[in-house]
Amino acid sequence: MSQRHLLIVAHGSRRQASNDEVRALGERIGELRDPGIHRVEVAFLELAEPSIPDGLARCVAQGAEEIIVFPYFLAAGTHVANDIPEALTAFAERYPDTRVRLVSHLGASPSLARTVLEGVGEVV
């Protein structure tokens, strides 16, 4: 199986704690040790580092042959529909040997409804 990395792409915030929340989530996902995912990285569309190009290049430098890009967004707005795909197209032109696959954004995740109920259950 090719070495597959997961890149979580978030919007990025001027508030560093918000960016750190995303980084912590990336670490938690990595700790789940999904057998199909070799490594998990995070990147930001703007306002935080690494950028999407830098995050993708980091995956390549770590040996990724395939990168799955997960938009950590609740809604399918312009960022999800245009900005992220454009960054991936630019990457594909520079790294034609690395397969990149964009999957649905978080807000479209089929298990999100269950996640919300579990979040409620954690506190009540």
Add this chain to the structure above:
Amino acid sequence: MSQRHLLIVAHGSRRQASNDEVRALGERIGELRDPGIHRVEVAFLELAEPSIPDGLARCVAQGAEEIIVFPYFLAAGTHVANDIPEALTAFAERYPDTRVRLVSHLGASPSLARTVLEGVGEVV
């Protein structure tokens, strides 16, 4: 058991499709028919209807004795830390007989890491 309603509070967007994504999620959560949740409603902090006060009042009109408020936000910024609690405080003063409980925002949900991996698995 008291009649408990769940109010999903999202930011709200000028893009109606984004608000509709939230409304659809609310419906999916309702369809899960959690035995502890009598009814599920959504409300928006700004830019969309119903507002948080209107969403809370709707729950009361439907017979809620207890309302669980779930911030549908990825990060614990000002909206989660200040704006939503302020709206709940104002509500509590008007409706002292209705119990309102604010739970953690989506980004802090313990099962979110698993949700992301499941989202990846849906496509790869």
